[in-house]
Amino acid sequence: MQVKGATGLYNTNYEGKADASLAALEKYDLVFVHVEASDEAGHEGNVNLKIKTIEYFDQRLVGRVLGGIHEKVRIALLPDHLTPIAVRTH
Numbered sequence: 872m873q874v875k876g877a878t879g880l881y882n883t884n885y886e887g888k889a890d891a892s893l894a895a896l897e898k899y900d901l902v903f904v905h906v907e908a909s910d911e912a913g914h915e916g917n918v919n920l921k922i923k924t925i926e927y928f929d930q931r932l933v934g935r936v937l938g939g940i941h942e943k944v945r946i947a948l949l950p951d952h953l954t955p956i957a958v959r960t961h
Contacts, residue, residue: 872891872895874887874888874891875887879907879908879911880907880908880911881908881911881912881920881923881924881927883906883907883908885906885927885928885931885932885935886931886932886935888904888906888932889931889932889933889935889936889939890935890939891904892904892932892936893935893936893939893940896940896944904932906928906932908924908927908928909921909924909925909928909954910952910954911924912924913953913954913955913956913959914954914959914960915959916956916957916959917956918956921956933946933948
């Protein structure tokens with residue numbers, strides 16, 4: 872699915888990704904959403920930005936999805952790899 876404003880960075884359209892996820896759940900049994908923002912903040916070594924992107928992910932994407940689900944589902948929140956601030960790489 873294409874989401875308008877999905878940038879792969881800190882200014883990505885979290886709400887658009889959440890809304891697209893909710894729409895996809897109406898049609899599909901499994902929905903995968905990729906969010907790159909906290910990984911990019913780790914590459915920059917910016918701890919405050921990494922915290923902010925995790926908060927955005929939690930509040931603006933996960934919170935919105937949970938608020939829009941009206942049936943029993945399972946949700947898994949999984950990283951694809953670590954990007955420690957001190958190391959700035961995988």
